[in-house]
Amino acid sequence: MSRSAPLAQAAVSAETMRGPVAGGDRKGETALGGGPQMDLRRKPRVAETLIQGFLFLCGAISVLTTLGIVYVLGRESLLFFANEEVNLLKFFGGTEWQPAIGRFGIWPLVTATFMASMVAMVVALPIGLCIAIYLSEYAPRRTRNILKPILEVLAGIPTVVYGYFALTLMTPLLRGIFGRDLVEIYNTASAGIVIGILVIPLVSSMSEDALRAVPNTLRQASYGLGATRLETAVRIVLPAALSGVAAAFIVAISRAIGETMIVAIAAGAGPNFTFSPFRAAETMTGHIVRISGGDLSYDSIDYNSIFAIGLLLFLLTLSLNALSQWIVRRFREEYE
Amino acid sequence: MMALHQEHTVAEPAGGLMPSGPDYHDQVVSRRRKGRAWATVFQAAVLVGIIALCALLLNILNQSFGYVAIVNNIDPAELTVDDVPLNRLPKEKLVEILEANISAGLMRRYEHDRPFAERSRENVHALILERVVEPKVQATWGLFDSIFARGSVFAEAEERFPGSDVNFRSWLTTSFISNSQSSEPLRAGVRTAILGSLWVVAITILFSFPIGVGAAIYLEEYARKERLLNRLIQTNINNLAGVPSIIYGMLGLAIFVRILEGFTSGAFLGIGDQSTANGRTIISAGMTLGLLILPLIIINGQEAIRAVPSSLRQAGFGLGATHWQVIWHHVLPSAMPGVLTGTILAVSRAIGETAPLVVVGASTFIALDPSGPFSKFTVLPIQIYQWTSRPQDEFRNLAAAAILVLLILLLSLNASAVLLRNRFDRSQAGA
Missing domain, CATH: 1.10.3720.10 (MetI-like)
Structure with a gap:
């Protein structure tokens, strides 16, 4: 738009010099006004400036949101760490999270988060990438037109519904396969698998966009050398789109870490320092939901502690998102 | 792979410009086979996605409908007057039944909330169900069990909850949408x-x-x-x-x-x-x-x-x-x-x-x-x-x-x- 504004100015000046246009649009005339001897210098337009200022404020609200998040999380976290029961060493060194008896070690929540996310990635990354390759390289147009909306439906289902799915179908299924003694009623594996299903559409659509952005000339060159469809897809197109696919993977990890309702419903309540995916464990997000769902008094150590967890979560997802954007910028293959 | 090609063409000049020979043929076949296998894998991935979506939806449908075993505090059949069933009785009779079965204090509270003269027949009927019949859900079954294993559902209900009513119930009804929240699942709504x-x-x-x-x-x-x-x-x-x-x-x-x-x-x-x-x-x-x-x-x-x-x-x-x-x-x-x-x-x-x-x-x-x-x-x-x-x-x-x-x-x-x-x-x- 930066080009059109001076252009508009020029257009206005040219027209005013010739005087009002006969039979011109009514609205055009109010904009121009004036007779033959009108002043040709740029007039201050108060309303236009006000509107522009208001629109700028609208854009600035997003920055305010970020500042608000940083301020809120930072302030409450500082209050949390200012508490004599807590210090950074205990927070990052302890393996027990029991606010009631003053144990504030973040590790049980972090390990549960990473376990659920890892299970999710084991499900989502291969399936998502395969779907992306199929849609971009194999599927005929008509199949694509059917499959894409189905994936969009999958992406549009609220996460609480996925949580219900994890608890009422995935958990009984896992308990049926691996035995009721091994798999607890609440477990990170079932939550993780369902998070994986939830992020499949994200992985597949972002990767597919990256794959389709690879110019056709590369594919034709590959076919021309006698490569099969698979060889073209995996050895030519995929490496060329690798930055986009990697970015999709990282965004998916970030999404899985921040996922809340599925783990709140299916992964269990109560921090548990375990590395078995079949046992109940509470993730960072699950803990925040459970604590804030109860009666929470302001300025209690519980209240402050969830903001400290929130800050960690925010920094984690933010850095992952930044990493994915950096990968796209740094490693993008340009074919012009 | 390209290096392989060249070896072949060099080794068999009789083959002309195009690479050929049994080794080359085998290689092409195996590449083709690998291509087909992976194409199946890619399609299977799509299928997994579709199956997940279907499983999710079917699971919800399965849980929304199905048989319910209900035990009533008082059988509605006992509340008939002159052999007219409960749901066809006029309002006056319903009020009488209510009065006969609940405490006077509770009756006064209902009267105080809203006089019985002003209440509709449906309202009194609902009160009777709530206070007198007091249906309690004992167990529920999913839609698929209710359709494909009807016999075992009834057998199980008879064994575990003798004297219970087993009815097919849709949990999604118009009253589910119009009722407000309640701690009693049969009357709860959204x-x-x-x-x-x-x-x-x-x-x-x-x-x-x-x-x-x-x-x-x-x-x-x-x-x-x-x-x-x-x-x-x-x-x-x-x-x-x-x-x-x-x-x-x-x-x-x-x-x-x-x-x-x-x-x-x-x-x-x-x-x-x-x-x-x-x-x-x-x-x-x-x-x-x-x-x-x-x-x-x-x-x-x-x-x-x-x-x-x-x-x-x-x-x-x-x-x-x-x-x-x-x-x-x-x-x-x-x-x-x-x-x-x-x-x-x-x-x-x-x-x-x-x-x-x-x-x-x-x-x-x-x-x-x-x-x-x-x-x-x-x-x-x-x-x-x-x-x-x-x-x-x-x-x-x-x-x-x-x-x-x-x-x-x-x-x-x-x-x-x-x-x-x-x-x-x-x-x-x-x-």
Whole structure:
């Protein structure tokens, strides 16, 4: 738009010099006004400036949101760490999270988060990438037109519904396969698998966009050398789109870490320092939901502690998102 | 592979220019076979996705309908008068039955709440069911068990709950939608939650649509990309879209619920119950979700505005329109379908959002309809979460029925977005 504004100015000046246009649009005339001897210098337009200022404020609200998040999380976290029961060493060194008896070690929540996310990635990354390759390289147009909306439906289902799915179908299924003694009623594996299903559409659509952005000339060159469809897809197109696919993977990890309702419903309540995916464990997000769902008094150590967890979560997802954007910028293959 | 080719052509010059020979043939066959195998793998991945979607939907349908074993405190068959069954008795007889079976104190309380002379026959009938018959759900079965294993369902019910009524029940009924919440699963409904969701979404739209579209206009039409501040805003919006929703909930809790409590509790207007008033109200929730979907609306809005051909703007400027006149009369009208589609998608995200509202503090047990933006509330997803967390089977059934309501709501919203997009595409193609 930066080009059109001076252009508009020029257009206005040219027209005013010739005087009002006969039979011109009514609205055009109010904009121009004036007779033959009108002043040709740029007039201050108060309303236009006000509107522009208001629109700028609208854009600035997003920055305010970020500042608000940083301020809120930072302030409450500082209050949390200012508490004599807590210090950074205990927070990052302890393996027990029991606010009631003053144990504030973040590790049980972090390990549960990473376990659920890892299970999710084991499900989502291969399936998502395969779907992306199929849609971009194999599927005929008509199949694509059917499959894409189905994936969009999958992406549009609220996460609480996925949580219900994890608890009422995935958990009984896992308990049926691996035995009721091994798999607890609440477990990170079932939550993780369902998070994986939830992020499949994200992985597949972002990767597919990256794959389709690879110019056709590369594919034709590959076919021309006698490569099969698979060889073209995996050895030519995929490496060329690798930055986009990697970015999709990282965004998916970030999404899985921040996922809340599925783990709140299916992964269990109560921090548990375990590395078995079949046992109940509470993730960072699950803990925040459970604590804030109860009666929470302001300025209690519980209240402050969830903001400290929130800050960690925010920094984690933010850095992952930044990493994915950096990968796209740094490693993008340009074919012009 | 290429090196292999050459070896062959060198070793067998008789083959001419094209590579040939049994080794080469084997290699081609195995490459083909590998290609076919992987193609199957790719298709299987798609199939897994479709199966997951089907399993999810079938699971919900399975839980929404099915046989229920109910044990009544008093069999309705015993309450017949002159062999006329309970549901066909006139109101007067029903009142008599009620009087005969409940304590005088309770009767007086009902009379005090609303005189029996004014109550309808259906109301008295419901009271009898609630207080006299007192049906209790003993066990529930899924739809598939009810259809394919009917015999064993009845056998199991007879064995475990002798004397129970086994009926086929649809948990999703009109009374489920019109009843308010209740701790009794047979009478519980989602009216409060639906109204809460509608109120919250209305506030969300009022808050985020003007600001989102305004920001999109600013970024596309006014902002000079080379200025650092504008680049900062753009990067910031892209990053905000990736922030987990629960973080927005914490932002809402600290800012809207706590710091702005005087505003969000309605205290500044002097409305609402002052003794229990706090900031955990519809307006806090609406604004929190508004902030959450703002980046989505802005990004979609920007795309829609960017798609407006610049010839339209040039023509406007050429006729001497001011910048805002061009935007308001030409750019916005042609970008509007795209903007609206994006907004509908963002709003359907807001309707399904649960975590931030739990943090902001949607009250979990609310039997009164929300009366305005400053009242306490619950929303559909929270109601689902609440019912899902209960260990009893019948609440899982209720949750499934509520999920169906939510999905139908979302589906109709998404369908309208798709229709809008198609219509827009056609009119663009015609232009």
